[in-house]
Amino acid sequence: MPKFNVIVMGASSGGIQAIRQVLSGLPNRLNAAVFVVQHLSPDSINLLPDILNRQCPVTVRAAEDGMSIQNGQIHLAPPDRHLLIDADQMHLSRGPRENRVRPAIDPLFRSAALSHGRRVIGVILSGSLDDGSSGLLSIKKAGGRTIVQDPETAITPDMPSNALRYQTPDHCVPADEIGPLLGRLLNDSQDSGNASGLTPRMRSELRKETAVLMRQSGDIKTAEHLGELVAASCPECGGPLWEMTDDVPRFRCHTGHAYTAQHLVAGLEEAEEQSLWVALRVMEERLRLLKRLAENDAERGFTRAAELASEKAAESEQHVNRLRKMLGDIPE
Template identity: 35%
Template sequence: MSTSSQPTTPPTSPVPLLAIGGSAGSLGPLTELVNGLPADLDAAVLVCQHTGQDGRSHLPDILARRSQLPASWAVDEERLERGHVYVAPPGRHLLVNDGFARVSAGARVNRHRPSVDVLFASAAQSAGPATIAVVLSGVLDDGAVGAALVDLVGGTVWVQDPDAAEFGSMPGAALAAAPGARIMSSVPSSRDIVAALRRSSAARASDVRPATTEVEVEVGMDGAFPNEPGFLRSGETKLTRLACPECGGGLAQVDLPQISYFRCHVGHQYGPQSLAAAQSDATEQKLWAALAALEEQAVVQGYLEGTEVLVTSEPPRPGTFRSSASELADRAVALREQVQKWTLAAHPDDAAATT
């Protein structure tokens, strides 16, 4: 884990964890869910909502005003307490390590920081079966891999009803990835959570422990540089020929029973839907870069044709062809039209929003 030094005073017993993740359309269900939690809740509440990087969110204040529980931004190396809501700060992953909150500026996961997958995977690693994960409304599939890991370690996974959620993609993906996931009522109810916590507490008291599952939360070289170019990290299944859309590093595939995901050695990680979306964005950037290069070539060629440089320079080698400035300009115009059509086709919602 790419964080600072470890806390020196571990808690006497693991704190049960209630980890909640959501994105677009999740604020209403999130506030309603937290509002119904009792003041004596036997768990620390960890919240990851996709936010911008500018730090303008007031989510802790919103949750605290409508809840019996205090809420605050998570602070690195802060001991987690039962009955408190810890919110992932904008631009930072929220993790758990030995009962302490960890705040990380690690690589984006599913194009997000904070990422629901990182929070859920960390909770599964830290609390095992004493983890309850809740996936609320959102687009694409952040949280699906984390939900699968929580399920694998014997934790409990709840998802908002995808048909009732404003955006059902995130809860639907989690439902498909975690075989033991359960659908909450159309309006997420805290009663389900409290009942699940009681069952989890009874299982811990009976020392009911499922088979352990190794969970790697954050990926990084950590100073260990292998000598094998095709190295695989722990848990990785195979290398692919795919490049990370964000950094260009090679992607390895990681297979879980119900879902596969992809990550590079830097730590960028993608569920299948998130990878497709990231590739779409990268393709658009590359197309616009190609257009810029072609237009710049036309400008330079026009400059050469308007000066004596082209006349006095060495003639083209046999078998080569030098396009004129007008030909290059025509190609640039044609490419621009194609790029714009592709962009509209790739982002139909953006086009509809402007009409």
């Protein structure tokens, strides 16, 4: 049976320390290709390879589009690009954001499960919310191994805790034990992984989702195939959302934005706040105009008109103050 030769790793808040601990524990002669997604700001300067190379026994570099996959290499997703892999190459995509981030963890994990199946080891480290939970489950179903950092040892335990909600991983250990564990798994020729549980339908869905991120497809028919229409709108583009047929509650719009339920709630909360700030701006503009009309009418001797404008301004000011309190812009 084949040895594992692909390791995919995902982290977010608090993840750099965890990634450093994992990579520093890897063997010098690494019989695997390693791919890492750490949530990064789109406009950040990618200094992570330099930081990790100070302690990692294997050279760490930024992934490049079209680069061949080889054992003994560690590649990091660059800012503002999804990292996906196929049978022998890595691909970078500026496709739709998933879980409100790019790079996202789930796309890398899904593409690894699709292309390498039982030869994949998936690792979830410290981070907020639940990016990676769905992708890790895909790896498990494809027969690969799954490892989750012990949430009690994570700086931000949400991602490991949520991954544990949806599956029982093969291993749940502190970050500093994951590197040596990976070395043992890679050297154990008898350990050939789990039985693959990918049905033809699951494999088809993984292909379709990967194609969306590679901008090879993405339309209403694709979204309809992946799930059922729900009464909610995409926080990023305002389009309709389909709930996907997955063990992890997920949603996708036809332009390609995708969310777990937790990320969708967070995205809708953010969209709601943005809408309220827009409403506040419009209301304040109306208030200023009413006050100006009242002043102009008073100066011209239009007493009744000035009184009406002042009354409307007073009422509008009450609404403005209520909305400001709701937004936390002024104290109670």
